[in-house]
Amino acid sequence: MPAAGRVQSRRYAARVGYDALARYQSESVPPGNGWGRQSLAENDALSADLPVSYRHRAVVPDLPAPAEYLPLLEEIHQNRWYSNFGPLVRRLEHQLQTAFAAREESCVTCSSATAGLSAALLTVGQAGQVLLPAFTFPASLGAVRAAGMMPVAVDVDAQSWALRGDRLDRALAETGAAAVMLVAPFGMHRNWEAEVAICRKRGAVVVIDNASGLGSPRSANGYGERVFEVFSMHATKPFAVGEGGVIIAHHGHEDALRAALNFALNSHADPEGPAWGFNGKMSEFHAAIGIVQSTRIRDIVRRRQAFAAIYRDRLARYSQLVCPQAMQCAPWQVFPVLLPSASAAERFVQAAAAVGLEIRRYYRPSLSRWPQIRCFDACPVAEDLSERMCVLPVRALAAGPETEQIVQLVFDALDRALTQL
Ligand SMILES: Cc1ncc(COP(=O)(O)O)c(C=O)c1O
Numbered sequence: 515m516p517a518a519g520r521v522q523s524r525r526y527a528a529r530v531g532y533d534a535l536a537r538y539q540s541e542s543v544p545p546g547n548g549w550g551r552q553s554l555a556e557n558d559a560l561s562a563d564l565p566v567s568y569r570h571r572a573v574v575p576d577l578p579a580p581a582e583y584l585p586l587l588e589e590i591h592q593n594r595w596y597s598n599f600g601p602l603v604r605r606l607e608h609q610l611q612t613a614f615a616a617r618e619e620s621c622v623t624c625s626s627a628t629a630g631l632s633a634a635l636l637t638v639g640q641a642g643q644v645l646l647p648a649f650t651f652p653a654s655l656g657a658v659r660a661a662g663m664m665p666v667a668v669d670v671d672a673q674s675w676a677l678r679g680d681r682l683d684r685a686l687a688e689t690g691a692a693a694v695m696l697v698a699p700f701g702m703h704r705n706w707e708a709e710v711a712i713c714r715k716r717g718a719v720v721v722i723d724n725a726s727g728l729g730s731p732r733s734a735n736g737y738g739e740r741v742f743e744v745f746s747m748h749a750t751k752p753f754a755v756g757e758g759g760v761i762i763a764h765h766g767h768e769d770a771l772r773a774a775l776n777f778a779l780n781s782h783a784d785p786e787g788p789a790w791g792f793n794g795k796m797s798e799f800h801a802a803i804g805i806v807q808s809t810r811i812r813d814i815v816r817r818r819q820a821f822a823a824i825y826r827d828r829l830a831r832y833s834q835l836v837c838p839q840a841m842q843c844a845p846w847q848v849f850p851v852l853l854p855s856a857s858a859a860e861r862f863v864q865a866a867a868a869v870g871l872e873i874r875r876y877y878r879p880s881l882s883r884w885p886q887i888r889c890f891d892a893c894p895v896a897e898d899l900s901e902r903m904c905v906l907p908v909r910a911l912a913a914g915p916e917t918e919q920i921v922q923l924v925f926d927a928l929d930r931a932l933t934q935l
Pocket residue numbers: 626627628629650651653654697723724725726745746747748758759
């Protein structure tokens with residue numbers, strides 16, 4: 515990206531407070547990130563309230579070294595097969611199936627989780643409204659719009675930070691929505707049986723956006739037909755390939771999913787559809803990285819969970835903070851912590867930035883504050899969460915001293931933010 519473009523868009527991200535946009539901008543910062551060298555701030559003359567140079571980034575991509583997948587690149591070259599569900603994609607899907615799917619489920623890879631979410635919605639050929647939680651990353655919203663459906667934001671439950679029972683049932687009854695996108699915040703796996711049962715009762719398709727959750731165990735039995743779970747393999751995710759995703763769903767949906775991801779070439783004339791689709795396929799190059807990554811993921815997740823447990827244990831001393839307790843429920847791309855107020859969250863971010871540590875605020879803003887969004891009703895819980903939630907860096911790669919340094923900086927910044935209450 516040319517420097518001028520980056521400056522403008524980063525400023526925009528800062529002005530509107532869209533950390534989401536800043537996340538993608540920050541991917542353009544080289545690793546090692548210039549701390550102690552010439553900083554991007556000097557280059558870009560950015561305002562002091564958006565630090566662009568950190569000693570410790572919020573997320574450091576953890577992909578295999580090229581030497582590990584070089585033989586697979588040779589294989590691609592020999593095959594002369596680069597995309598369109600080629601042999602490496604099928605091999606990766608088989609590995610994912612063995613590791614994460616129930617017997618009745620298939621894994622279908624895609625070019626991103628956002629593409630997978632749209633494809634899942636297209637597969638069942640519904641028009642109309644899709645309910646989704648107001649507390650989510652904007653990709654959930656974009657995927658609904660890209661599938662030609664109408665998003666309707668619904669407030670979340672204050673404890674689970676997700677869509678729950680009564681409100682979901684009422685929203686379905688009153689809107690007659692054709693589908694529900696359940697979001698697993700921060701990739702935290704949970705048993706969705708109760709929500710799936712409500713959706714089935716109301717005749718709605720279920721798409722679970724678990725973008726950050728690939729790597730930790732899933733429901734052993736699967737959820738049956740008309741339920742799709744979608745994961746991201748973006749460079750920032752624990753199961754990272756660069757760009758990619760996977761949809762896990764009942765075998766019966768496999769052909770339709772592949773059709774939706776391939777322009778509906780094989781399905782547009784079929785009354786079952788999908789009647790139209792787009793290009794959302796994973797390339798063989800990304801699959802090559804994924805094949806190696808699938809041999810590393812158990813260790814990556816084990817290390818990330820151990821790192822997150824350090825936070826959980828030390829956070830237990832802070833009665834005013836809330837964080838997840840069950841370490842096994844997620845691979846922890848980042849570790850969420852809920853601060854007592856919006857101003858404390860902002861002070862935390864600033865105090866951390868002052869010592870070179872990047873703390874991000876997800877998911878912000880609440881979808882209820884997004885332009886042109888329809889809400890089922892007011893979303894006070896999502897709006898409050900989005901103002902108070904911060905995420906802490908988690909590393910699989912960190913060696914002992916780096917881990918200690920990050921943890922120390924996090925808690926120093928937290929102490930500073932909280933003593934000014
Ligand atoms: C909840 C949620 N959904 C969807 C996505 C989009 O994933 P991808 O970048 O693979 O499209 C993200 C990305 O972080 C996310 O957090």
